Amino acid sequence: MTADLVRLLLHDVIDPELGVNIVDLGLIYDLSADDAGVLIxxxxxxxxxxxxxxxxxxxxRALAQLPGRPPVRVELVWDPPWGPELMTDAAKRALGWFR
Known part of the structure; x- marks a missing residue:
């Protein structure tokens, strides 16, 4: 299990209001994955x-696909505040934004 695999699986989590995955929206601030589990x-x-x-x-649900189904902890944080500058170019295109 690697952080890259976790990030890949998180691309399947779609914000239902925006129709874009949470990784490209810039909602994931940090993640770690090791033998003890996953922290998002x-x-x-x-x-x-x-x-x-x-x-x-x-x-x-997305991370339940990980081998061995490690424990997953999700921490909701507000600092720094989210802003549209955190979105990837793919998210901006999907939402009709242009650079």
């Missing part, structure tokens, strides 16, 4: 976003 530090687009519980469930 992530944020939401706004503190009042009602999707926090849903996205937490979807992260766990």
């Amino acid at each position: 530090r992530m944020t939401l687009t706004t503190p009042g976003c009602p999707l926090g519980g849903y996205l937490d469930d979807e992260v766990r």
Whole structure:
């Protein structure tokens, strides 16, 4: 199990309001994966976003594919605040933004 594999699996978690995965949206601030399990530090687009519980469930569902089904911990953080500059170019294109 590697951080790269975890990040790859997280591309399957789609924000249902925006239709873009949480990695390209820039919601994943940090992740680690080792023998002890997986730690994901992530944020939401706004503190009042009602999707926090849903996205937490979807992260766990996506990572259930990992070999050995390691424990997964998801930490929701607000610092630094999310901003559109954190999105990848692919996310910006998907949302109709142009550079």
